[in-house]
Amino acid sequence: MTSTMWPAQVHGGxxxxxxxxxxLSGPGGVQRLxxxxxxxxxxLASEPGRVWSREELMALLWPGVVVGDDSLARAVSRLxxxxxxxxxAPRFIETIAKRGYRWIAESTVVPGNxxxxxxxxxxxxxxxxxxxxxxxxxxxxxxxxxxxxxxxxALGLAAAALLAWNTLMRDPLPATPSVARDxxxxxxxxxxxxxxxxxxxxxxxxxxxxxxxxxxPDNPAAMAGMANALAQRAIRWPGAPGPEAVEFxxxxxxxxxxxxxxxxxxxxxxxxxxxxxxxxxxxxxxxxAYKALGLVxxxxxxxxAGLAAHQRAVQLDPDAWGAMINIADLQEQxxxxxxxxxxxxxxxxxxxRTYDDNPVQVRHWHEALxxxxxxxxxxxxxxxxxxxxxxxxxxxxxLHEDATRGLAAVLSAGGDQAAATRMCRELELRLxxxxxxxxxxx
Numbered sequence: 001m002t003s004t005m006w007p008a009q010v011h012g013g014x015x016x017x018x019x020x021x022x023x024l025s026g027p028g029g030v031q032r033l034x035x036x037x038x039x040x041x042x043x044l045a046s047e048p049g050r051v052w053s054r055e056e057l058m059a060l061l062w063p064g065v066v067v068g069d070d071s072l073a074r075a076v077s078r079l080x081x082x083x084x085x086x087x088x089a090p091r092f093i094e095t096i097a098k099r100g101y102r103w104i105a106e107s108t109v110v111p112g113n114x115x116x117x118x119x120x121x122x123x124x125x126x127x128x129x130x131x132x133x134x135x136x137x138x139x140x141x142x143x144x145x146x147x148x149x150x151x152x153x154a155l156g157l158a159a160a161a162l163l164a165w166n167t168l169m170r171d172p173l174p175a176t177p178s179v180a181r182d183x184x185x186x187x188x189x190x191x192x193x194x195x196x197x198x199x200x201x202x203x204x205x206x207x208x209x210x211x212x213x214x215x216x217p218d219n220p221a222a223m224a225g226m227a228n229a230l231a232q233r234a235i236r237w238p239g240a241p242g243p244e245a246v247e248f249x250x251x252x253x254x255x256x257x258x259x260x261x262x263x264x265x266x267x268x269x270x271x272x273x274x275x276x277x278x279x280x281x282x283x284x285x286x287x288x289a290y291k292a293l294g295l296v297x298x299x300x301x302x303x304x305a306g307l308a309a310h311q312r313a314v315q316l317d318p319d320a321w322g323a324m325i326n327i328a329d330l331q332e333q334x335x336x337x338x339x340x341x342x343x344x345x346x347x348x349x350x351x352x353r354t355y356d357d358n359p360v361q362v363r364h365w366h367e368a369l370x371x372x373x374x375x376x377x378x379x380x381x382x383x384x385x386x387x388x389x390x391x392x393x394x395x396x397x398x399l400h401e402d403a404t405r406g407l408a409a410v411l412s413a414g415g416d417q418a419a420a421t422r423m424c425r426e427l428e429l430r431l432x433x434x435x436x437x438x439x440x441x442x
Contacts (some may be wrong), residue, residue: 022034043057197236367396
């Protein structure tokens, strides 16, 4: 074990857990935890980010007593209930499949008594100064009060150096070939779900990324993917699903709405930011990690920082069309229309060139982006480039409704109303519904 001391207290911004009294106090009042639950909280929080094996936890919580895994599982479940944590979208305790559990929230720990069986030479909690680790923390009282984002003091230089050394020297378990195959398969499927950009697909992607992290907790691609999916959830779907649910398809509209500055979106973005930054730290040459970081920063309103992260992604991977689209979107929000259009066009060309390598992810967005580029030209009054853009989409997707509507509008504006009407009627007949091009005839 790395730590030698039981924490006497754990501070999480608006709440404090005191081991001696067993009390968890916060804005919602005070609740008393069972001794085992308080001990479990203190052990996990003593080293945020560390994966504690089930054997280690059972030895600490039930020293000298033989207990089954179900005893620990029940304790974890009850502690989650006390913290109002969700195993599927954890803010405090993350389950690492076949490995154990880890604390993922930022916390300040005050050391107390020695842990049983601890090595005297080990440190990190021996210093009486509190230790803070930069991972998001949130807590909500049982009465359902608002989540509170915790802020914490800076880590002392000596403690920081020691903690960094311990982290670097802790070798991860080697991945077996079967685990490597499983994570690759799950990651591919998760990415495919994510790029469909529907609520159900995004939730499926989150679940699959979480499974990868259960098999390989230090996988930067899974961290980046989960950061993307959490950010996507926070941006697009501010409320519960249902017939009245609101969905945002543009970042600017979501930022203007303001829901991302409030929980639950705010806490999701904080978690996503931590995941993305960890992915970048573990894989500094990964375009995907920088793209995820850029998306999260943008969703948090840090547009220039998000832009820089996306640009770094493109430097690392000149074919990173997802980052290019996000750069264009940010350029538009910053009022740089010409630069935005150039990036949209660049992304479209990359998608055309790489389509055969990944058609599942590219297909839908290639068509939509082609229409967007043509729309931008039409808005500017450049009907020649607008017509070329719509025809380019229709060459590959002959029944694309938005491209047909746009081309009909261009033809109508150019005086060829007969061709516009004919095009609309043909599409309506083939799609089996009317009014496909109603707007183009007005």
